[in-house]
Amino acid sequence: MTILVTGGAGYIGCQTVIALLDRHETPVILDDLSTGKRAEVPSSVPLIVGDVGDMELVGNVLREHEVDTILHFAAKIVVPESLSDPLGYYLNNTVKTRALLEAAVKGLVRHFVFSSTAAVYGNPDFTPVSEDALAAPLSPYGMSKLMCEHMLRDASAAHGFNHIILRYFNVAGADPAGRHGQTTSNATHLIEVAIETALGRRSHMSIYGDDYTTPDGTCVRDYVHISDLAEAHLRALDYLRRGGESCTLNCGYGRGYSVKEVIETVKKVAGVDFEVHQASRRAGDPASIVADSSRLVRMGWKPALDHLPTIIRHAYAWEKNLH
Numbered sequence: 001m002t003i004l005v006t007g008g009a010g011y012i013g014c015q016t017v018i019a020l021l022d023r024h025e026t027p028v029i030l031d032d033l034s035t036g037k038r039a040e041v042p043s044s045v046p047l048i049v050g051d052v053g054d055m056e057l058v059g060n061v062l063r064e065h066e067v068d069t070i071l072h073f074a075a076k077i078v079v080p081e082s083l084s085d086p087l088g089y090y091l092n093n094t095v096k097t098r099a100l101l102e103a104a105v106k107g108l109v110r111h112f113v114f115s116s117t118a119a120v121y122g123n124p125d126f127t128p129v130s131e132d133a134l135a136a137p138l139s140p141y142g143m144s145k146l147m148c149e150h151m152l153r154d155a156s157a158a159h160g161f162n163h164i165i166l167r168y169f170n171v172a173g174a175d176p177a178g179r180h181g182q183t184t185s186n187a188t189h190l191i192e193v194a195i196e197t198a199l200g201r202r203s204h205m206s207i208y209g210d211d212y213t214t215p216d217g218t219c220v221r222d223y224v225h226i227s228d229l230a231e232a233h234l235r236a237l238d239y240l241r242r243g244g245e246s247c248t249l250n251c252g253y254g255r256g257y258s259v260k261e262v263i264e265t266v267k268k269v270a271g272v273d274f275e276v277h278q279a280s281r282r283a284g285d286p287a288s289i290v291a292d293s294s295r296l297v298r299m300g301w302k303p304a305l306d307h308l309p310t311i312i313r314h315a316y317a318w319e320k321n322l323h
Helices: 011-022 055-064 079-084 086-106 140-159 190-198 226-241 259-270 294-298 308-322
Strands: 002-006 027-031 047-049 067-072 111-117 162-168 170-172 205-208 220-225 247-251 256-258 276-279
Touching: 002 011, 011 027, 011 226, 027 055, 055 086, 067 086, 067 226, 079 086, 079 140, 086 111, 086 140, 111 140, 111 226, 140 162, 162 226, 170 190, 170 226, 170 308, 190 205, 190 259, 190 308, 205 259, 220 226, 220 308, 226 247, 247 294, 256 259, 259 308
Parallel strands: 002 027, 002 067, 027 047, 067 111, 111 162, 162 247, 170 220, 205 276
Antiparallel strands: 220 256
16 A cells, blocks of 8 residues: 655655655655755655645545555744744644545545654653653644644544654754755754854854753753654554554654754864854743653664764765755
8 A cells, every 4th residue: 555745855754755665665745845855756756746735635646546544744843933923834734734634534544643743842841751741832833733643633533543643853864875865945953054054054053042951051952863763654654554552652862962062063073163153042942852762662663873973974974965
């Protein structure tokens, strides 16, 4: 049977498509190409350019390609942007996911894997944070994803399909074989911004806040390699196919790095120094968030690239070759 990958021309979706192809699965991509790139899609994979909120289009794709599984990546993901355009985020992430779910129910989809985020936790009281922690998003982005989680759980229970919600921590890196990496314009991700600065494509970069309750005063995050994240989707898919019960799982390494640590590691990998400015805090940024991913590990996930310099080396090599 075929797997529909929404947002499959984007950073995480495309890497997961590559992982599916590597083990001879049959994916088909639905992407509006608002941020995804047609050139990133493997030539053997059908690409339908369209909107996940278009129920008629999705229904046709499900029927024509005999889809039994959906991996749903399509979303807006920039926290500061969500604060200035909350209604846009609720439309794109929440309302359109509701339409996708209705099409999935009508199309008798059996399995659904949803791309969620650690942003649903907000500023957790304890870290590492488990899936049982209180969800208290600090941004419309996090809230839009949390609302999707609730819809998915309710639809799954009512209509008899099983699902996994994967709450990603900070995804970074590039395909180890150099086939794919991040190509986002005006990147906001810390590692990508630091690499662009190291390569001279930015005159400087900024640290947003140095007075957090962390060891060096800057925000701490758990960075997970995109290849390991794609592998987590394969483990989730295998689990659902075995009849596993629906569940929510964190995906991170359980080790946090501060903004300053990341910047210093980029400087070492690139072998250059660059200008770093200090700026005030950004709204919506929690001080520290690190994953407890023990449930995903028990499911069979075995991270192979849990090493910050390796993550940065792969991202740096991709960005350097890209231009």
